[in-house]
Amino acid sequence: MTTCHLERKRFYCREWAFVKLSHCLEQRGSCKTTGAVIVGGPGSGKTALCCEIVWPGSGQSARPQRCLNKRLLAYHFCQAQDVKTLSVTDFIVSIAEQLSQKLAPISEEFCERLKSDAEVVSSLQRENIIKCPDDSFRKGIIVPLAEIKPPPSQCYFVLVDSIDESHISGVKFEKKSNSGSSRTIGELLANNHHLLPPWLLLVLTARRQSKTIAKTFSGFRKISLDDLRKSQVVRDVQQYILSRLEWEESLRQHMCRGTAETLNQLHIKSNGCFLYLERVLDGVAEGCIVLREVRDIPGTLNGLYLWLCQRLLSNKHFSKVRPLLNIVLASERPLSEEQVCRCLLVAQPTLGSEEMRRRCQVLRRVLCLARDDTLRPFHHSFAEWLCDVKHCTQRFLCSPASGHAMLAMQLTLRGPNLNADEVESLALHLSCLPSHASLTPLLPLWLLDSGIRLSQQCLIQCADARATKLLDEANACSHTPQESEVEEPGSGEIACKSPVERDLHALAAENNYQLLETLLAG
Secondary structure, three states, X not given: OOOOOOOOOOOOOOHHHHHHXXXXXXXXXXXXXXXXXXXXXXXXXXXXXXXXXXXXXXXXXXXXXXXXXXXXEEEEEOOOOOHXXXXXXXXXXXXXXXXXXXXXXXXXXXXXXXXXXXXXXHHOOHHHHHHOXXXXXXXXXXXXXXXXXXXXXXXXXXXXXOOOOOOOOOXXXXXXXXXXXXXXXXHHHHHXXXXXXXXXXXXXXXXXXXXXXXXXXXXXEEEEOOOOOXXXXXXXXXXXXXXXXXXXXXXXXXXXXXXXXXXXXXXXXXXXXXXXXXXXXXXXXXXXXXXXXXXXXXXXXXXXXXXXXXXXXXXXXXXXXXXXXXXXXXXXXXXXXXXXXXXHHHHOOOOOXXXXXXXXXXXXXXXXXXOOOEEXXXXXXXXXHHOOHHHHHHHHOOOHHHHHHHHHHHHHHOHHHOOHHHHHHHHHHHHOOOOOOOOHHHHHHHHHHOOOOOOHHHHHHOOOHHHHHHHHHHHHHHOOOXXXXXXXXXXXXXXXXOHHHHHHHHHHHOOOHHHHHXXXXX
C-alpha cells in the first residue's frame, strides 16, 4: 500500500464532504452508480481529504471520517514524484493484499481463493499482470469479489487518489490506449469499474480541469471541493484562515489594524484553493511575507509561484540550483539531498562540498524535505509550473531532459554494480532522453556497454513500457552476432555514421561528462 507525505497533517474543515461520501455509500446498493469522484483544481485539498479518511483524526469533529474509515477496504495514492505509485502492476498487487486483509472477517472464502485458487494466484503474479493488467485485475480481484456468498450486509469502498496524475515525463491518462491494454491506473479503472459488485463503491479524486476523466466517469456522483457557488465551500475557506490563526501563535503576532480587510482579500484571491492560502500564510508565519503585501500577490496559483520565486531567488541563485531541480524533476522516485548531489557531481565534478552545501540551502527555499529526508516539490502543480514556460517564464524554466541525462550518466558509471531496479531506472532515463535520429538507435548498445547484468528478472519485472522496450532491444543485441566480431587489420577504429556519433564517442573517451550531458539533453 502507498503512503502519503500529508499523513497525520492537521486537517481543517470539509465536514460536508464526508457527509456526502457517506450518503453515496449508503445509496450504492439501490442505484446503478458504481462510484463517486471528488474533483477540484490543483491545491484544493483532494489528497488531504483522502488522508483524513485513511488516517482519521481524533475528537468529536473527526467522527464522520472515522465512520468512513471503518468501511474502507483498500486505498491508493498516485504520486507523480514516485513512479512506483503510478504502476498498474504495483496497484493491482497492493489492492489485492489490502482486500485480503480487510475482508478476512467478512469472507474467509475470498481470502482463501487469493492464496490457493490456481487461476487467481496466477493472475496476480507480476509477470502476468505486466502482460495483461486488465485480465489480471478481472480474474484476480473483480471476479472473486463478485462471487462472495453471501454478499456483505453493508456497502464498502475503495479509495484511489489522483488518478489523473502522471510523472513529468510519464504517460498521460487516456480513456482508450492504442495498445488496447490499460497503461495507467486511471485507464484500468475506467475499463473495469462497471464490473464491480453492487456492495462496493469506487471513490476517486481528480482535477476538475481533466475533461477526459469527467467524460470517462460521467456516471459517477461528483463532489466538488472548490465550487464557490456552494456556501459550504466559501465557509471552508473562511474557516481555514480562522483556524490557522487560532492554532498558530506565529501567525497571530502579525495581526494589526487592517488585518481583517487583508484576510478578506486573501480569501477572495485564493478562489477556493487551500494550497494558495497555505503558501501565503506559511510565508507570513515564517517572516518572508508581510500581510500587507497580499494586495500585490497575483490571484492565481501560477501567479503566486512566480511572485514567490522572484522574491526568494535571484537570477544568480536560480542558475545554480536549476541543475539540482532538473534532477529532482526527472527522478522516478524521491531522492535524498546526498543522492541529488552525487548525481550533480557527475556533470560538474569540480564542485566543492561548501559550494554544494550552499546550493542545497537555496534549493530548500522551493522544495520541501519529507519525513524520509527526501527532497520533493511541495506540490505537483509547482513541478508542472517549473516546466511550463508560459507561466514560469524563461527565467525559472527547468529541463527534465537534462535531469534524465545526468541520472543516466550517474547510473552508467555504476553499470556493473546496478541491481535489477537500478537497471530499470537506467533504461527509463535513457528512454526519456529527447529523440535523436543518430542517438536513439544506439541506446540499447549504451545499456550493454555500461556493463549492466541483464537478468531475466529485469526483463520480467520492468513495469514501464518504454524501459521494457529498451531492455528488450538491448537483450536482443546481446544475442546477435556482430559482423565485426572477427577483426581485420586496421579495423580497430569505431566506425561512426554521423558527426553526432563521433562527438559522443570522443566525449565518452575523454570522460567529458558535462559536455556529454549537454549533448544528450539537447
